[in-house]
Amino acid sequence: MEMMVHGRRDEQYGQHHHLGLGLGLGLGLSLGVAGGAADETPPPQQLCGWNGAAGLFPSDRRTMMACHDVEMPLFLRGIDVNRTPVAETTTTVRRAPSCSDEEEPGASSSPNSTLSSLSGKRGAPSAATAAAGSDDEDSGGGSRKKLRLSKDQAAVLEDTFKEHNTLNPKQKAALARQLNLKPRQVEVWFQNRRARTKLKQTEVDCELLKRCCETLTDENRRLHRELQELRALKLAAAAPHHLYARVPPPTTLTMCPSCERIASTTHNSGAGKVVDAPARPVPTRPWPPAAAQRSSA
DNA sequence: CATCAGGACCCTTTTACGTCA
């Protein structure tokens, strides 16, 4: 049952992500960034080259630290619960002064912890706050307290996320038990983590599209120039010789005999030399096209 | 077959916390 649900979700959100992230791929870009794809569990929504966690996800200091710790044995033992930040460094998990009561390992320090026991439905805000108020009475008027996860907790979560970016209830419960967190906290962490992943991927896609757009703009500019030159050439060819001869051509147009491409080169010495432009039987197509003629007729 | 409850997830917003100037 659990696995079924899981698979379904994957499928569902795979489609979802096609909408969200598909833009970079619609252009048929094979995102070359895909180098280290192995790192991140290719989520169902993996559409383009996954950049791997290395360069992407640890965008912030804290996550970075967590990722660096990844090598540590996966199942950390004696993980620092959210309380008693004994010898934490900068990422000390602080307990709110109000939350002086120590809950037993099962009940997390999260002020919202009561929420997780509300059978999953996160609605019922009033119930939540009410519960919170009753649970940690001294929480100061129901203001939720956020507790940073410890480095170790984050590392384990990161590791697990790399294996699979979603959790089935069993895994969630196990992880929560292992980390001494509420299942709800684990769930929220995974949600936020997925959101961060998606954001990063979107940024990468966006950057790629930007580059692609620049390339196309350049190409477009180049083609426009080429078109102008060709039009000028055509005009010159059509002009009567005596008129054309009076205007010293700023450039000399030459044609490659093999490929029949016309090249315009500045040629000072050959100023009076007029290229007999229509040497090439270029416009083989009638103008306007026959179809157009027919339709206009 | 229609309906409903339950569950999982996503998206957006809010809030608490940490850092820096």
Add this chain to the structure above:
DNA sequence: AGTGACGTAAAAGGGTCCTGA
């Protein structure tokens, strides 16, 4: 040392979708 701005992670709230009863 105190403070405000800012960035970020944790959490809330609301919505969608799917499944099973």
